[in-house]
Amino acid sequence: MTFREKSNSSRSVTSEQPSQALKICYRGSFLLIAEKPAGLPVHATLDPHRKNFADLVQAQEKLPYLRLVNRLDLDTTGLVLFCTDPEKNKEADEILSQAEKKYLCIVNRIPPEKSFREECFLKDGKGRVTAVRSGGKKAITDFKILSTNTASNISILEAALVTGRRHQIRFQIAAAGFPILGDTVYTPSDFRIKKTVPIPNRSLLHSYLLKFKTEEGIFARAISPLPDDFQKYLSFFPGISLPN
Template identity: 30%
Template sequence: MNKFFEISWVVTEAEAPVLLREFLKSKQISKAALTDIKFHGGALFVNEKEVTVRTFLSKGDVVKVYFPPEKQSESMEAENTTLDIVYEDEHFLAVNKPPGMPTIPSLYQPKGSLAAGVLFYYQQNDIPGTFHAVNRLDKDTSGIVLVAKHRFAHSLMSKQQREKTIKREYIALVHGKLEQDNGTITSPIGRKPDSIIERMVREDGQPSITHYEKLNYLSIYHISVVRLKLETGRTHQIRVHMASIGHPLIGDDLYGGSRDIIKRQALHSETARFVHPFSDKEVLIKVDLPYDMRKLLK
């Protein structure tokens, strides 16, 4: 049996009278979403009766939207993978991804992805939907990955991404002692010639802004603990920017870091803060550093 995601509202006095089409537009349901609902098995209801977008609404009317059933991606297989779920509601879940786990399957690592684990979790918990990552992390970066449970939630969070209202903070361990306690790096980033993976600072690159704050210096290893905030989300942005000022991440041998004391880039997505698009309440998610980084700090 196909399952639907549904959402409902009660029309307020301030909103009425209004055409259903305009009401749904005010709730950020796009024309594309309405077309999807109309032609792919969704439905619109007012006071328990199926209607069209041309229906007029009055104060107190109950509007329900049934979104079309979602099929799991045929390119991904569900796998019984242990997930550290640190936040969940009917619209989102957040997973504390360990280092070494890819966010989605790739040609080089087709098994053991976060996406495959989430799909299995959905199957076990009777959650209709496929994998909608709000953000992604490199395979060896640990920390918070936010996942939308349905297309509408994903579209709302994608809008927040574009408007830069989702705030994330990262912790990194970098080589050397930073001269300044805090600073901002604004160097543009682009693809490195002859590489499909590596990025570099280049004049014709995309605008990129990283703020950093030095938290501590560990003289025994000659490394600094740094908190970072991004204004842009370029591929490998933190790794490229820190290397560009002479402080590559430890373990990040792609950008000049040494793997002597840790075998992956020491980068962790520690916090995520956003306004929940369905409740309008602020959500703050924070996760501890993984074992390999904690061990160095001790």
């Protein structure tokens, strides 16, 4: 992992476009779950020459049809759910809405409560979301502290989505006063970070668990291990770890 200087200037995310086969975590009759690396857009962008995750998965798996059911931000790694049958899109959306969806993130500061819930109404804007009193969509996330490092004043949190809005986790945890390390969009410009904390070149947010009821009515789960750069970053902080 590379690190950037402690400044408020914007940066380009280092692309981690896959040099090897993309990992498929689940295959069903019309569902597929794959692991997205950082720096790779999940769908097509305005640049027709830029690779994107959905196209790469479709090409690798030689699928005539593939539709994104959930989306991850450019920096975010981990599990993405696809529908592989155009006649099953509604069923796929319903499966995702009922699924257990959990993320891991490294944040600045240590929340005072072991577990807490954040609720607000979010409205999409240009490149970011904002909280509004009316006209937005309800956003709910349950957070839990998994590990902390008091010397550097950082925490590893688990974030469980109750709703699934754009930038939901990133916005809510920053608004609560604990921005995700590496998130230049929602970390306040005057936010002070300890000098002992190296700044990652991307937002350290990882979609690690999808637990759901399959199309056959069987409960299943997909788990994505932490990517190498996330694990390497944790090695800078003795004593901080994830429970098994």
